[in-house]
Amino acid sequence: MKQTDEEFARGVDYLRNIIESGKTLKMPDPRRLMTGTTYLIEVTGFTKNWNMGLTRDQICDIPGTKEYRESALALAQVLNSRFMNVDPNLYVTKSGRLLEVDWEWPLSPMVNEAGNAYISASALWVHLKDRLTGELARCAVKITAAQLMPGSGSNPFSRLSLIVNSIRSAVDSKAVSFHPTRELLGSKGDIVEFGYSATRHDDLAIHDFLSKKVWLLGFKAGRKDTQAWVSDPWDAAYLGCTTGEFHQAAAVLDAQERIVLHESGEFAKAGKVLLANNGPLQAATPTPQSKATNEEYDVFVSHATEDKSYVEPLARGLEAAGIKVWFDKISLEWGDDLRSAIDRGLKACRYGIVVFSKAFLAKKKWTEYELTSLFERESVGRKVILPIWHNITRDDLVEYSPGFAGRFAINSLTDSNADIVNNLLRLLGREPKIADIPQVAALSEMGFLPGKPKFNAVAYARYETTGVDAKRADVHIRPSATREGWFTYEDSFGEVQHATQDDIATRFVLFDRRLIREGYIRMNYANLAASRAFDL
Structure with a gap:
């Protein structure tokens, strides 16, 4: 049954009364988003802002649905304390990252890998920024239709902590790729499976996380006297513990002078030990930039110079998917010795993409050397060379090398860059991407x-x-x-x-x-x- 405007207004007022019950937060009128029936719910306080998306039906159902009322109240209580942090949108991970989370409402339908049909799942796109390193990431939290049915994922208020902790878990396991610049980030995104159930952490792990949290969310995000909320229930769910255990851990850390606990017991700032040691040893440091030395590569790209307009967008797309690529335009630095740089790349790579083209088959010095080196690394049961046919036929390759002509190859005329990226990710044992390869300047050459x-x-x-x-x-x-x-x-x-x-x-x-x-x-x-x- 279609909800009336009166029911919608009543739901908005009910939610506003819940949010503003603590006297510190305010909720302006919801703003309808451009697509569908989703409204953006904004919460403000202390010049800070936080938001979430709710459908019109969900807003109308708040007054008459006990589960919605109770979970909305629990969310309001969390927000009242999170707004006392430097930013309510900051979250600390066990791996030592300080994540700024920016939701991209509303939930959007997901398509299959080919991009030509919808699947039975929705995605909440999320932008991430590491406040310590400045690195950026974008991911899609995949929520299946079954997870939106009655259960923990169906409640739009309690669902938020599950989304946050699913993201944190994915970041900890390095399933989310961070990039140093927005250009390298492009329009791609990693898939994060919705749903998180923590294994029980011991006291040492709880102490370690709380030390990181006070250091990163307090001192690093603010200054010496900036405090962080100790007993966030979303963090407790992340560690599989209770908020009471956070209080106990805080008391121990206070006694050790690692943190200074506020008299309320709810907030803490960095103590003498953390300050003297410049924080916990596990705090995150910037990801080093790729160099052509002492580094493992997922793939070496061998190609003829004439094919640069095809290969460069592919190499950039592989990098944007988190694949470490040796590609001369990316990996070589001014003054590098070409022979030794290529040797290092060939020895350090797991696979070698070879772009067979008429220019490549002309048996030029470097392409011939690279192919021979990759072939020598192959052995029984170990595949290294991944061929791509670029504007050539099987007959062309038979004349060059009958052995390579018999291998299964990707064809640049029928297989897209996204297909190549996803196939390589599968070979590397990683989750394929659902989005497209980012646009690069070289596309003008195409x-x-x-x-x-x-x-x-x-x-x-x-x-x-x-x-x-x-x-x-x-x-x-x-x-x-x-x-x-x-x-x-x-x-x-x-x-x-x-x-x-x-x-x-x-x-x-x-x-x-x-x-x-x-x-x-x-x-x-x-x-x-x-x-x-x-x-x-």
Whole structure:
């Protein structure tokens, strides 16, 4: 049954009374988001801000649903104390990171890896920033339809702590990739499975976490006298302990002069021992930048210089997925000896991507040397070389090396950069990504010209975002060069697909909807085809 405006207003007032019951926080009128029926609930206090998303139905149901009322009250009590921290959006991890969490409401539908169909799950996109290192990450918390049914995941208020702790656990296990700049972060994201159940931590682990928390959330995020809330129940759930055990640990740390406990017992600041030792030893340090020495690489990319316009976007995409890449334009520094630098990269890599092309097959000095070196590292049962056929046929490769022609290879005409990234992630035993390869400047070399369709395009669209960090995206559809009656889909994130008219039309619409949902504005669009199949 459709909820009335009166029921909605009553739900808003009920929630506002709960949030503002502590006299320190305020809740302005909810703001409807651009898509769907989700409203942004903002909470303010002490010039700080925190927000969450609730659907219209959830807001209407608050007064008459006991579970909602009780969990909303519990959330309000948590927020009243979290707002006493430097920032209510900061969370400490067991691995020593100080995470700033920025939710990207509302929950959005998820698509399969091919990007052409929705799956039975929703994603809450989250932006992360490590306040210590300045590194950035973006992840999608995957919540299945079953988890949204009655249970711990169905309550929108109690769900938040599960989301936070799922993210923290993923960060601890290095399942979330951090990047030093926004450019390297791109538009990709790691998948974080929703749902977290902590194993019981011993007293030593609880003491260690609390020391980190007071040091990072207090001293490092603020100054010498800045205090952090000790008994956060979300942190207790993260460690599988109780808030009472946090109080006991705080008393011990206070006696050891590692922290200074406030007389209320609820807050603490860094003590003499933490200050003298410059904090716990486990506090996070910036991730070192990649160098061409003393470092293990996931993959070495061997290619001909003439193929740089194809290989560079691929290498950047691999890096954006958290894969450590030896690629000359990335790994070589001014003054490096080419032979010794290549040798180091070849010895330190786990796999070698070899981009076979007509230029590569010309048997140039360095490509021949790299391929021979990779081949020598292979043994029975150990695969090292991962071939990509780039604008060549099997017959071309047979003339060069019949042995390599018989290997299963990826073809640059039919397999996208995202396909290559996901396949390599599986070989490395890591979770495939669901988003696309980030846009790089080299795409202009591939024929993507801002505001203009590619040669013989029958449909295209151009999108832009606003603001200081404005982004641009393009999509083009052309007749397939490999199969009559088919079409080729290409977008500026590196995705390429060859399929029937109906399949490409569906992909075109999904791409358009996704970008609009992510805040892009469609700046230009044309359907030059005789049919209306590619209408948006």
